[in-house]
Ligand SMILES: Cc1cc2nc3c(=O)[nH]c(=O)nc-3n(C[C@H](O)[C@H](O)[C@H](O)COP(=O)(O)OP(=O)(O)OC[C@H]3O[C@@H](n4cnc5c(N)ncnc54)[C@H](O)[C@@H]3O)c2cc1C
């Protein structure tokens with residue numbers, strides 16, 4: 001058995017979720033290869049070579065991998081797929097965009113967002129916003145899988161895999177990237193943060209969101225998150241959204257401020273180690289998952305909390 | 310230009326589902342079913358493209374049990390022109406749905422397929438990408454803005470780090486994210502009108518598609534419950550607990 005992990009990276013370094021995906025691969029067992037497809041991506045490839053458990057890094061370096069389009073990456077992965085029993089990628093927007101395309105061309109199912117490995121063909125994955133966990137078995141010859149990063153530890157460095165250049169596939173020219181606006185932030189990435197301060201509609205406006213939650217996040221060295229309602233209302237950009245259809249997080253500490261705790265929001269954060277909820281409604285469902293609930297007005301409470309830290 | 314919109318019948322998003330005691334699945338008896346919310350957004354987007362004079366016809370497609378007719382009627386009440394039901398009692402997985410949709414694309418020749426990014430029951434997030442692969446069409450997943458002009462689509466996508474815009478020629482597959490639009494409510498006159506719109510029923514065999522599931526569900530279990538927490542009286546107690554009990558700050 002040889003497993004191919006498709007690295008998510010920005011050409012310079014690996015995205016954190018790639019490290020968790022390598023750990024999921026090691027639970028399946030067998031050799032682990034990592035594919036780094038990028039443009040001037042040798043730094044990312046070197047980092048992959050240092051991950052424990054990885055025996056080989058395949059690098060496809062070409063200008064048409066700069067934008068990481070699903071169409072071009074699929075052509076490359078398909079050309080390699082015959083050598084592998086499993087193909088894994090993180091269940092991020094990158095992996096979710098790419099792997100179903102790969103699976104369809106291989107005529108196999110994709111197993112989405114696994115949280116557990118039972119054996120080489122049997123996996124656990126959440127369904128219905130994480131309100132049920134399905135154990136599924138695949139009969140396909142190649143298992144194509146996306147991995148929920150919060151369910152697996154990050155692979156450690158300390159390895160020294162061989163790095164091998166492979167041929168790029170042709171440029172499909174099917175899509176052109178015309179613009180990319182990445183949210184700039186000095187704060188930790190949501191997916192990798194130890195502490196997350198998350199705000200909901202209760203904050204009332206984007207101005208309040210920033211005025212109240214940024215000092216709190218600064219004090220705690222936390223990442224900032226949000227409910228869908230806060231994103232829809234334009235308080236913060238889309239990439240702040242935590243939930244079933246946003247980001248899945250599991251920090252040491254999650255502080256929910258003015259968030260009611262809808263099923264779809266809980267799906268994204270209920271595996272956090274410690275949950276704090278600040279909400280003025282004592283019946284808000286968020287209190288059912290909170291370790292520490294404070295029924296209070298957030299406009300008074302949050303500044304007091306910042307002062308007390 | 311035709312637009313094809315796949316719509317899935319799922320448990321309503323407000324329902325808190327229950328896992329069956331014998332671990333064979335989720336209890337769907339007497340549970341409210343609705344159109345997958347992302348598919349409502351897809352229908353709305355297609356209907357707006359028609360209203361803008363860009364599309365000429367919006368075809369809604371649902372694959373599954375006979376009751377999916379209701380989902381198709383809902384799509385037609387929002388403004389889809391007709392519906393196609395691919396009827397089967399077999400459990401459909403995304404690859405099978407993608408193959409059924411491919412067969413329908415070959416038949417109907419739409420220029421755009423707009424589907425939801427994710428069905429909120431299986432949380433798979435696969436079908437649109439699979440269809441695009443089978444057709445060798447470009448794809449734009451997680452769309453928050455779609456502009457169609459000169460035979461091309463410019464689609465803004467919600468990605469983990471922010472937003473990006475892709476341009477592609479048609480035909481293409483687009484999958485919707487939450488911010489693409491706010492679907493309208495179907496009005497009573499439109500619900501009445503929808504009842505008279507054409508609804509065709511086919512079987513997977515009519516389309517020559519084998520829908521046998523590839524994954525076998527061995528067990529469905531409830532996730533571990535969080536143990537009940539406590540209410541703290543004030544900020545001082547909260548800080549004290551976080552420092553000395555939970556030790557997370
Ligand atoms: C298909 C679909 C997908 C979805 N995906 C997601 C998702 O990924 N993530 C997500 O979060 N949601 C998602 N949702 C939306 C979800 O159902 C809820 O609508 C949303 O989470 C509500 O956000 P909220 O808690 O901020 O707002 P509300 O539910 O309006 O809650 C606001 C809370 O603030 C409290 N509050 C108000 N003022 C104060 C004050 N002064 N002090 C203290 N507390 C105050 C109120 O008591 C209330 O509990 C999805 C919905 C659908 C249909």
Ligand SMILES: Nc1ncnc2c1ncn2[C@@H]1O[C@H](COP(=O)(O)O)[C@@H](O)[C@H]1O
Pocket residue numbers: 314315316317318345347348370371372373401403406423424425426427428429431432433434435436437
């Ligand atoms: N049985 C189905 N019938 C019609 N459309 C479907 C069906 N299953 C999935 N889809 C479409 O594919 C999208 C993604 O579903 P999934 O890949 O299952 O998460 C949905 O939002 C629908 O647009």
